[in-house]
Amino acid sequence: MVKDVFGSPGAHDSTAEWDKLVEEAAQEHAEMFKVARDDILNRQVGSKRVPMQQRQDEWEIMRVTPVMLTDFLKSQNATVEEAVNHIFEMEEKRT
Secondary structure: OOOOOOOOOOOOOHHHHHHHHHHHHHHHHHHHHHHHHHHOOOOOOOOOOOOHHHHHHHHHHHOOOHHHHHHHHHHOOOOHHHHHHHHHHHHHOOO
16 A cells, blocks of 8 residues: 655655645745845845835935935935935935
């Protein structure tokens, strides 16, 4: 008589094969997310997006207070290129 291995990790039925495939895909996705989160995400997962009006209000203060602007850019670990792009972007959005 054949031993019933249904649902066990060593099973070789079609459902077990799909389970393995799904588990492998989940692991690959988790690894990809770990690699991407530091390079791609522009804010921490779970954090709330800052409304544009608040960003503009903060910009109005930072643009006349260089120390605040440099502190902000340092806190964001901005490169020179990113800093320049941010300044141009915020200046374009001024009303």
